[in-house]
């Protein structure tokens with residue numbers, strides 16, 4: 006659905022002034038799938054780009070139920086109490102199916118949601134994870150233009166989404182659960198490699214001993230990894246998002262990572278790499294959408310699909326036919 010005629014100039018001014026209502030509207034605009042809105046969104050982003058880039062961007066990931074939202078609520082409240090403005094964005098691939106599972110999350114971040122210097126945005130319901138990540142990148146620029154000092158991006162750990170989120174933050178924090186396990190508790194190997202900081206959550210009271218076991222195991226798993234860019238050693242910590250234990254240390258590590266990256270020039274290099282990957286994703290996404298809207302190409306797709314399914318046409322030849330129709334024929 007189109008959001009109606011948008012006064013991009015006024016909206017940009019509102020966002021730049023830190024107006025939360027304007028910011029929420031701006032994010033709705035970039036998330037819109039409507040063609041007219043896309044044009045306005047791009048104009049808005051072009052205007053605000055010079056004011057973006059200033060926030061500390063941190064991804065918080067981990068398997069469902071590891072305690073991401075609880076930790077973000079507690080950490081966010083601490084940061085707010087030190088005078089920082091904190092925004093929370095969410096990337097939830099399950100929302101592409103259910104149309105949004107973040108309601109529970111927002112309830113979990115009740116206290117933070119009520120802070121005037123905090124801003125919480127549920128994840129967009131886009132048709133693909135790629136689409137979600139693209140729009141989250143844009144939302145991130147908007148909250149930066151609105152003057153937020155810290156952006157925390159929560160992602161549900163199911164594999165692909167962490168890669169997408171690691172690609173849009175400066176520091177990627179992976180949360181794990183207490184106790185040991187062969188499969189590192191369901192965390193995929195490739196995901197552990199993405200982590201800049203690892204923390205075993207729910208490490209309070211009775212859970213502390215088991216948390217230490219998990220920490221030792223993760224720590225030794227990290228030992229086999231090649232060092233990160235700039236020689237950064239991934240720390241493993243014990244935290245409790247519930248009680249707040251270890252959260253100050255966690256934040257200190259995030260800041261330490263950031264300082265190390267800044268000093269070595271890695272921060273700028275990382276962001277440059279991310280922007281280039283973003284460009285590639287954006288081009289692919291647009292091509293895919295144009296293809297889907299191209300009548301002749303879609304008819305050709307249907308035709309060759311039947312041939313491919315029946316084994317009469319090779320996949321390569323079929324793909325070439327679709328692309329040639331797309332490039333050669335009127336829509």
Ligand SMILES: Nc1nc2c(ncn2[C@@H]2O[C@H](COP(=O)(O)OP(=O)(O)OP(=O)(O)O)[C@@H](O)[C@H]2O)c(=O)[nH]1
Pocket residue numbers: 067068069070071072073074075076110113161162206207208209244245246247248
């Ligand atoms: N003991 C203990 N329980 C916690 C802690 N953090 C979260 N929990 C509990 O774990 C459950 C899941 O917490 P959430 O914060 O919703 O976890 P999440 O990772 O955001 O979950 P999804 O968004 O569904 O992936 C809730 O019942 C929390 O109360 C903690 O530090 N210690």
Ligand SMILES: [Mg+2]
Pocket residue numbers: 073074075110159
């Ligand atoms: Mg959550």
